[in-house]
Amino acid sequence: MSTRTTGVGYLHCILLLALIVSGWQPVDRQTWLIENILILIGAMAVWCSRQHFYWSRRSWIMVIAFLCLHEVGTHFTYPQVPYNEAIHLISGMDLNAAFGWERNQYDRFVHLAYGLLFSLPLREIVSQKCELKGAWASLIAWSLVLSTSMLYELMEWLGAAYVGGGDSAFVGAQGDFWDAQKDMAVAAAGSLVVLMCRGHALRDKVLALRGRLTAN
Structure with a gap:
């Protein structure tokens, strides 16, 4: 493995862990399954094309960071992700109220x-x-x-x-x-x-x- 892709295996493990955690008693199992179909298709496409193209470590970090964010949405369902409650618990700030947001x-x-x-x-x-x-x-x-x-x-x-x-x-x-x-x-x-x-x-x-x- 080249230096450009060193550590990519660990990134894959992080994504697998995020997938397992998100699938543990999700709010809506059907939604979780549907939302992860594209992830499965994408993973298969990347695997099949690995001999012809492989992202650099930087690109893998960016892709897996996005997919981890997506897994949060699949667990709670996107309209119910408690980001505002989490931010309020950590900082005491009501983000929705601060920006006047009425939707998630x-x-x-x-x-x-x-x-x-x-x-x-x-x-x-x-x-x-x-x-x-x-x-x-x-x-x-x-x-x-x-x-x-x-x-x-x-x-x-x-x-x-x-x-x-x-x-x-x-x-x-x-x-x-x-x-x-x-x-x-x-x-x-x-x-x-x-x-x-x-x-x-x-x-x-x-x-x-x-x-x-x-x-x-």
Whole structure:
């Protein structure tokens, strides 16, 4: 195993532990099973393609961090994750009251985390397999975040329509008519922030290297 992937096995163990813990007496067993189908499909896809592509350690950390956040949502169901109670217990702050939130915002936070944490792993795939660099690689990675967010929202719609009996509560919309659009928007915004920061950091490194070469 290369130094870029050293310790990845431990990260896999963390994810497995999170999966086991989340599956221990979840609030809704059916929801837990449905929410983890994509995790199973993704794990199988990564396993089957391991000879052709393998993420760096940084990308694995970001991916597994996101999946652990997702497992919290699968255990409690997204509309019932007690993040506000947890924050109040730790800091005494009522986050919902401070921001005037009337709904549980955990699902929105996880969609934001998807953009923040999956953009660089997706960009890594684009860079390695498509041999794209710079702004083009970032643009394709951002497009992938947008398109996969859309596909997820379509799956939620189909699930609500044909499994949940047409009830929007099945997908945790919490009565928000624009829930799908807002979820995609925060994912796109998070992705854009990360990719722009990466671009600026890379540009600064190039300018610093150019300055040292000029000085020599």
